[in-house]
């Protein structure tokens with residue numbers, strides 16, 4: 408098709424941010440930091456390579472995901488502990504905060520609750536920013552590696568993609584079949600993964616994660632949470648995934664609970680205030 412007369416002028420229009428987040432209630436990071444200073448470790452889970460584990464986080468506690476032993480990407484699911492159908496909505500998090508999350512940004516749940524489930528309080532990879540290819544760390548754009556896409560692309564039957572790992576661990580946690588658990592597995596936060604969209608074709612790309620042992624991302628739980636974390640078969644996701652080819656390492660999850668009285672003025676996030684009548 409030939410371009411219309413106004414093409415050049417139209418393409419030059421400045422972008423308008425769809426959802427300026429300035430009017431969202433901002434987390435009190437100073438209060439969280441004060442509470443974190445007194446927090447004690449109350450739980451610890453080591454997620455084996457090419458596998459996933461569930462962990463519970465009480466509202467008002469922190470959970471930290473750390474790189475141990477080697478560079479490794481994690482695929483994170485987050486549910487309301489008391490209603491697993493309320494779960495993280497990567498699309499809304501992306502619309503509000505951008506393609507990658509870092510300190511001060513939040514993970515939002517599905518409609519109708521649509522509330523902040525967790526807030527990023529520390530990110531040791533925040534120095535990475537956005538590189539010359541448009542890549543950044545901790546994306547909410549990839550869905551998760553999965554055996555269906557792998558089959559469509561290669562015809563294989565690989566069983567340790569993050570989708571399958573998350574399905575197995577959730578089924579085990581719930582005490583239900585994998586068929587029952589699978590629909591609750593959802594689009595992830597790609598913890599430590601370095602990704603973006605190619606500038607020329609808009610395709611999803613990955614490059615080696617900059618994460619090193621000792622690096623971590625820490626979240627504050629705004630409601631009681633069930634986390635489910637997979638140590639991706641892609642390892643540092645520098646070359647391939649959905650196979651056993653990459654070198655993989657475990658990921659450490661630690662839960663820290665603050666002392667009583669250190670979160671004065673804070674209360675768990677309430678469901679969204681829209682009245683749900685949808686007009687006449």
Ligand SMILES: [Zn+2]
Pocket residue numbers: 482551552568569570638639640641648
């Ligand atoms: Zn994966």
